[in-house]
Amino acid sequence: MSLVLGNLLQALRASDVRVSTSEGIDAAAVLGAVGYDDRALLKTALSQVLAKTVDDKSRFDECFEQFFHAEDLRQLPPADEATAEDNAGDSGNETEGDSPGGEQPAAEAANAESGDSLQSLLEAGDRAQLQMAIASAAREVGITEIRLFTQRGMYSRRMLERMGVEPLERRLYALRSAGDEAEAEAERLRGRLTVLREDVLALVDRQLLLLTANAGTRLREEILQQVPLARADVSDFRIMQTLVRKLAKKLVALHSRRRKVAQRGVLDVRHTIRRNIEFDGLLFNIVWRRKKIERPKIVAVCDVSGSVANYARFLLLFLYSVAEVLPKVRAFVFSSVLAEVTELFKTHAVEEAVALTLQQHGWGSTDYGMAFTQLCEQALGDIDHHTTVLILGDARSNYGYAGLRELRQIHERARRVIWLNPESRGFWTVGDSEMPRLATACDRVDTCRTVRHLERLIGELMRTAV
Amino acid sequence: MNAPTSFATDVRASLAAIHAGFEATGYLCSDAIATAIFLATNLQKPILVEGPPGVGKTELACATAAWLGKPLIRLQCYEGLDESKALYEWKYGKQLLYTQVLKDKLGDLMAGANGLADSISRLHEFDDTFFSTEFLEPRPLLKALWEPGGAVLLIDEIDKSDQEFEAFLLEMLQDYQISIPELGTVTATVPPVVFLTSNNTRELGDALKRRCLHLHIPYPDANLERRIIASRVPALSDGIRHQLVGFVHGLRALDLKKTPAISETIDWARALLLLHADELDVDLVRTTLNLLLKFQDDIVQVDNDLYRLISAARKA
Numbered sequence: 001m002s003l004v005l006g007n008l009l010q011a012l013r014a015s016d017v018r019v020s021t022s023e024g025i026d027a028a029a030v031l032g033a034v035g036y037d038d039r040a041l042l043k044t045a046l047s048q049v050l051a052k053t054v055d056d057k058s059r060f061d062e063c064f065e066q067f068f069h070a071e072d073l074r075q076l077p078p079a080d081e082a083t084a085e086d087n088a089g090d091s092g093n094e095t096e097g098d099s100p101g102g103e104q105p106a107a108e109a110a111n112a113e114s115g116d117s118l119q120s121l122l123e124a125g126d127r128a129q130l131q132m133a134i135a136s137a138a139r140e141v142g143i144t145e146i147r148l149f150t151q152r153g154m155y156s157r158r159m160l161e162r163m164g165v166e167p168l169e170r171r172l173y174a175l176r177s178a179g180d181e182a183e184a185e186a187e188r189l190r191g192r193l194t195v196l197r198e199d200v201l202a203l204v205d206r207q208l209l210l211l212t213a214n215a216g217t218r219l220r221e222e223i224l225q226q227v228p229l230a231r232a233d234v235s236d237f238r239i240m241q242t243l244v245r246k247l248a249k250k251l252v253a254l255h256s257r258r259r260k261v262a263q264r265g266v267l268d269v270r271h272t273i274r275r276n277i278e279f280d281g282l283l284f285n286i287v288w289r290r291k292k293i294e295r296p297k298i299v300a301v302c303d304v305s306g307s308v309a310n311y312a313r314f315l316l317l318f319l320y321s322v323a324e325v326l327p328k329v330r331a332f333v334f335s336s337v338l339a340e341v342t343e344l345f346k347t348h349a350v351e352e353a354v355a356l357t358l359q360q361h362g363w364g365s366t367d368y369g370m371a372f373t374q375l376c377e378q379a380l381g382d383i384d385h386h387t388t389v390l391i392l393g394d395a396r397s398n399y400g401y402a403g404l405r406e407l408r409q410i411h412e413r414a415r416r417v418i419w420l421n422p423e424s425r426g427f428w429t430v431g432d433s434e435m436p437r438l439a440t441a442c443d444r445v446d447t448c449r450t451v452r453h454l455e456r457l458i459g460e461l462m463r464t465a466v
Numbered sequence: 467m468n469a470p471t472s473f474a475t476d477v478r479a480s481l482a483a484i485h486a487g488f489e490a491t492g493y494l495c496s497d498a499i500a501t502a503i504f505l506a507t508n509l510q511k512p513i514l515v516e517g518p519p520g521v522g523k524t525e526l527a528c529a530t531a532a533w534l535g536k537p538l539i540r541l542q543c544y545e546g547l548d549e550s551k552a553l554y555e556w557k558y559g560k561q562l563l564y565t566q567v568l569k570d571k572l573g574d575l576m577a578g579a580n581g582l583a584d585s586i587s588r589l590h591e592f593d594d595t596f597f598s599t600e601f602l603e604p605r606p607l608l609k610a611l612w613e614p615g616g617a618v619l620l621i622d623e624i625d626k627s628d629q630e631f632e633a634f635l636l637e638m639l640q641d642y643q644i645s646i647p648e649l650g651t652v653t654a655t656v657p658p659v660v661f662l663t664s665n666n667t668r669e670l671g672d673a674l675k676r677r678c679l680h681l682h683i684p685y686p687d688a689n690l691e692r693r694i695i696a697s698r699v700p701a702l703s704d705g706i707r708h709q710l711v712g713f714v715h716g717l718r719a720l721d722l723k724k725t726p727a728i729s730e731t732i733d734w735a736r737a738l739l740l741l742h743a744d745e746l747d748v749d750l751v752r753t754t755l756n757l758l759l760k761f762q763d764d765i766v767q768v769d770n771d772l773y774r775l776i777s778a779a780r781k782a
Contacts, residue, residue, distance in 0.1 A: 033508045048505065052675040
């Protein structure tokens with residue numbers, strides 16, 4: 001029983017449901033309370049104790065269905081060799097749970113060489129018995145260790161060996177020359193052996209799927225974090241999207257809560273007197289001064305012109321995620337003229353919003369001077385000493401006026417101006433880049449080429465947004 | 467294998483008992499809810515209930531209290547809630563009076579004492595009641611622990627409270643006990659059944675979630691909702707009940723700012739009963755739509771679609 005539960009927990013963790021040890025213990029208690037008999041009841045009960053968010057619940061459902069795939073093996077008719085039912089090759093785990101004692105002799109017998117028991121099992125054609133034998137063989141070879149696609153052959157081979165297929169085959173080979181009747185018998189057995197092979201392979205496949213469902217995605221995510229944004233493929237956009245969203249969510253969860261920091265030691269005289277009027281001015285309750293940390297207000301400006309076209313998708317993606325999770329974000333994009341996209345982001349889904357933005361505003365030639373002038377017109381009133389101004393762009397203004405005066409003006413009002421440039425530092429002095437000059441009106445200028453960079457910078461941004 | 471089967475029938479019987487018991491109090495529960503109640507009472511674990519507003523999260527706690535015949539103790543959470551409002555408070559006035567009385571009595575007590583050492587030892591013999599349960603004003607959490615026959619404790623909208631308060635609840639949820647610095651640890655004689663509700667305005671901490679069963683109540687299916695309406699507004703005729711539930715389900719399929727929940731459906735059913743309506747028609751729906759939808763944008767959006775929705779509801 002505990003083995004099945006352990007396997008289930010492992011499978012759940014593999015499909016990204018976070019299960020702690022104490023929740024595992026709770027799950028065991030739940031099993032004790034509801035038992036294994038009612039499948040639907042078991043599922044609801046376990047889902048209440050193991051999956052603690054709505055997302056987790058849907059993942060749990062999926063995993064549970066896969067894990068306890070065959071509902072009840074005993075109800076299957078004993079299959080003859082011709083019908084290799086797909087769904088029959090399943091869920092040794094459940095049978096383990098049903099009769100922990102029952103299969104042990106079968107396993108040992110199967111182990112005991114000679115293939116005698118395997119032959120009799122095959123001859124009897126009892127599918128359930130066969131399944132139990134497969135399950136115990138799977139356990140003996142440690143199927144839960146399987147991690148790679150290429151290990152499938154090895155594991156299924158080992159399982160078959162464990163069940164004594166080899167001696168059986170030798171015997172079948174010997175039967176070949178022993179007359180027609182024996183040969184027909186051998187043929188029949190061989191057919192059943194094929195079904196057995198398929199069953200074993202199906203079990204191995206399912207285990208692999210359960211245990212490694214998300215390993216591929218995880219690997220990709222890890223790599224994508226380090227790939228320069230411009231070089232990431234459009235087909236990776238979807239993964240990038242989940243990645244960026246995860247990142248934004250994490251950062252916000254870390255920093256968004258409006259914290260009240262009580263500074264011990266500084267007396268708030270006004271409040272103390274007010275609070276103690278009821279005691280005739282005797283100071284019973286002393287009030288300390290508190291400092292409130294507000295969530296940062298952000299004005300973000302993103303360059304979507306041709307020169308940064310490759311980055312623009314990802315920068316917009318990030319902008320979208322930030323706007324989604326933080327309440328006070330005004331988002332602007334520009335190539336030659338500036339446009340506010342805050343409303344667009346609010347009303348559209350992410351893919352649509354990014355596509356629309358690029359379609360409506362993208363691909364023009366850059367004009368930083370115009371952009372900053374318009375930003376002053378549209379948003380200067382909104383920029384105050386709580387605001388962080390975030391500029392995403394390469395600062396290449398086609399040798400035109402770069403808007404240094406306006407940026408200075410913004411800088412004077414804002415708490416901070418942060419410029420994230422997709423080019424590496426070496427290129428900032430080359431060609432029409434205005435970065436060195438514009439940097440004088442920024443509090444911080446940094447290269448932002450990968451998701452990792454983005455994460456670090458934004459994390460810092462929010463942590464210090466006092 | 468006989469033992470498990472009878473065990474399973476036991477479980478099923480107690481689930482059926484929960485269904486029946488809740489129905490008697492006027493709360494119709496789904497299988498998931500019944501399972502949660504069963505687990506919570508058997509394993510003595512608190513239940514964290516999540517779901518959209520108006521699906522009966524708070525109502526579930528009330529129904530449980532009625533079913534178990536235990537008092538319902540409710541703690542509404544809000545930002546800035548602290549232990550003096552949730553757990554206990556000293557009765558300062560009484561304590562002041564007590565010190566006054568003590569001062570008067572002090573003379574009698576110390577009569578005939580020789581020297582300082584003697585008076586101090588006498589003072590030690592005297593019971594210290596200044597920090598005792600006499601002067602303790604219990605707040606909801608302490609009340610729930612003190613309740614001799616056990617209670618149903620509802621901690622409503624836990625997501626509105628601060629993170630510190632959440633951490634403070636952990637001891638209570640784990641062991642059903644609470645530490646009061648001046649007195650020591652107070653343990654529940656009969657552990658209360660605890661419900662926590664959340665509207666998900668913020669993500670709750672893992673430590674809190676770990677200690678609770680997690681029950682998500684979605685909008686009910688049409689069948690269950692019809693039964694709920696039948697039990698809450700019994701005078702409404704069958705025909706219009708079908709139509710109104712069908713209409714509400716049509717609304718939920720739309721992309722609205724605030725989709726109508728069960729409580730709104732019940733309100734609407736009452737209104738239709740009051741208007742003696744026996745069939746949905748466009749005018750009737752248009753005039754009463756503000757009971758279901760709480761945003762002007764939503765009302766405008768639905769208004770455009772009204773004919774289609776009503777005809778679909780009539781066919782259902």
